[in-house]
Amino acid sequence: MIIFSAIFIFVFIYANKTYKSINSFNKTSKYSYSLVALEEKSPSKETIAYVNESDETKKIAEEIKNLYQDNTLKEYKSYEELIKDLLTKKIKYAVLPVDFKNLLNNKNDYSKFKVLVTRSIVKKKTSTKGIDKPFTMLLLGTDEDASSKGNSDVIMLVTVNPKTMNVTMLNIPRDTNFRLACTNDNERKINYASDDCIIKTLNQIFNVNIDYYVKVDFKLVVDLVDILGGVDMNVPHAICEQNSKRQWGKNVVLVEKGEQKLNGEQALALARHRKNNTPEHYKYCPKDKKYQEGLFNDFVRNEMQQEIIKAIITKAKTINSIDKFQTILSKLSSRVNTNMGSNTILSFYNFLINSNKNVHIDNMKLAGSDQYIKVSWYKTPIYFYVPNKESIAELRDYMAFNLSNNSKRKVDFSFDYDPDVNYTPKQIGAGPYLTNYKHNLLPDLTKLGQDEAEKYLKLHNIKYNIVYKTSNVGGKILSQSVEANTKLENVKSITLTISKKEEIKIENCETSVEEKCKIPDFTNKNINYIKKWESSYYTNLNISYYLNNVLVNSKNIDSSKKIVNQSNKNILPKDLTVKELKLYFE
Known part of the structure; x- marks a missing residue:
């Protein structure tokens, strides 16, 4: 995830060579939404559903509603629930982001929808805060256009103290389950929220005020590395990955183990790689076992990205051609969206080159647990990364400390030394902690007896209703109206269907x-x-x-x-x- 910070810092370092190219960076946010239905028929006296995730969303929903006669708006907490109701025809019309295909659990459903009309709002977003005082930045990476408003795969929260030259970097796993500040919804992953909603949520969770955001298109990595002529890397394991366009088949990208020069496609493949055992890997990758070796996940991917950062920065230092630099900035301008003004970017550059101090970066980790949770909008439990509350508290405190005007970096000099083990610096927020936080989930009550199930529901203050169904065996719970693995905090009432032995008339x-x-x-x-x-x-x-x-x-x-x-x-x-x-x- 951290690779995108290297790209942006790279811009800062060379920013004084051309102000015009910096000024061409996209500093606007475009909010585009479409009225979508299963039938190509204009609404009249109908309900139009929308998710109120920002002021702009509601304004566009109102505008679309007013295009037709006698319609009303209905607010939903999540797009997943809204799309589910649209597909099952509980509602006929919905206002969705123009790139709503990314929200679909089944991409094949996309062809079922008809787009009736699209409306947009463009807002200029430029922060006027100077960089002479501590500030907070959000870095986002996406497979879509940088101006799109959601579905970020890379989410990094950065705090910078220009006085102490201390920087904290926290990668937020994209599957993290936070309660979203914009909709109060606790059934979604953080990466499914809009950019504005991510900012509001992280501000609330970590008690910060995000001053700047930078959103980068993934494909920028390919262009940048290729313009630099490749980067030198020591790759720990051979990998097989889809290309920058998310294509498999003949388009797979192979990276071998060992020291080598990576091109843009290979660098991006290594930066993205987090699984080596998916059905696609088994179908499209070479059968050689070397491509299935090694442990890969979000955190291992972060480590790979840090190594790629070092390689990019090392290669960037060798640039001595203005033309090559102009080419790089031209690529950046179309694939970076930010609220940083040109003067702010140049000020950041001046801050870096005029300081005699070394910048220290504290790498952080959000500790958490893996958990499969049943949500209302999907048929089976899905994977979430559940953050540890103690980790959040430690990270929040450290960020606050770094953002204080007179802070000096906290240093823990204590460590255990073992000559046979490589020393790894402690990550802030990584734990270990006494408590392993997970959500309390509703059990499968059909595996319990009736008395045991009723006792459980009473203990958790859940109202319940019992419906009997005749059977040759009595007292067995046949089904439950709220499915197992649903978050217990979301269960207010439930209906149990219980078998009742058929009374045979003699x-x-x-x-x-x-x-x-x-x-x-x-x-x-x-x-x-x-x-x-x-x-x-x-x-x-x-x-x-x-x-x-x-x-x-x-x-x-x-x-x-x-x-x-x-x-x-x-x-x-x-x-x-x-x-x-x-x-x-x-």
Whole structure:
């Protein structure tokens, strides 16, 4: 994730060579939303749904509503819930971001939607805060255009103290489950929020005020590395990855293990790589086991990105051509979106080159746990990274300390030394902590008995209703209206469907003359059929069971055995001289 900070710092270092190119950076935010439906029919006297994630979103929703007659707006907490209701036709119309394809769990659903109209708002966002005082910056990376408003794969929170020359960097895993400040929704991953919503949420979580943001298109890495003529890297493991356009097949990018020069596609592949065991890897990558070796995840990917940063900065120092620098800035201008003004960028550059101090970077880590949680808008539990509250508190305190005017870097000089183990500096926020935080999830109540389930629901103050369904077995929980693995804090009430044993009406046939009381012909029937008949009709008969003409206990007769003969049939029990029925099984 940190690779994008290197790109932006690179701009700062060379910014004084051309003010015009810096000024061409995109410093506006474009909010574009479309009215979407399953049918190409204009709304009239209908409900139009939207997610109120920013002031601009609501303004555009109002504008779209007013294009048609007599419609009303309905607010949703999340796009996932809204899209689910749209696909199931609970609602007919919705206001969605123009790039709403990124919000779909099933990309094949995209063809079902009709875009009726699109409206946009463009806002100039330039922060006027100087860089002579401590400030906070948000760095975002995306596969989409840098001006798009959501679905960031890279989220990095940075604090800078220009007096102490201390910088903190915190990578937020994209699957992190925060309660979003804009919608109060706690069922989404942070990377699914809009840029504005991410800023509001991180401000709230870490008690900061993000002064600047920088959003970069992933493909910039490819261009930058190729313009530099490649970067030298020592790659720890061979990898196979999709290319910059997210294409597999013949387009896969291979990076071998060892020291080598990487081109742009290879550098981006290494920066992105976090899994080596997906169905796509097995289908499209070479069968050589070297491409499945090594442990990869978000945190390992961060380490790889840090190494790529060093390689890019090392290569960037060799630039001595104004033309090459102009080419780099030209690429940057179309793939960077920021609220930093040109003067601020140049001031940052002057701050760096005029300082005689060394900049110290504190790398941080948000500790947390892996958890699969059932959300209302998806059919199966999905993966979330649940942040540790103690880690958040430690990170928050350290950021506040770094942003204070008179702060001096906290240094922990204590460490254990082992000559056989490589020394790794302690990461702020990494723990270990006494508590491993996870969300309390609703269990699968169908695996509990009725009494145990009711006791659990009462203990957690969950209102419940019971619906009975007749069955041959009683007291079993057949289903629950709220699915297992749902966050317990979101469960206010639940309905349990419980089996109730069917009450069999017993006919008294001891003295009856009704036709239905006659002993039937049991030929080719099995023992189960006999037992059911016996429990349904009171006949006062003594039934004997024979298997291969040998008297046996009925328990010893397998259900596969059939009746081949019987002592009495088609006769009323009252007419029998001897109240006995013999059944012969083969």
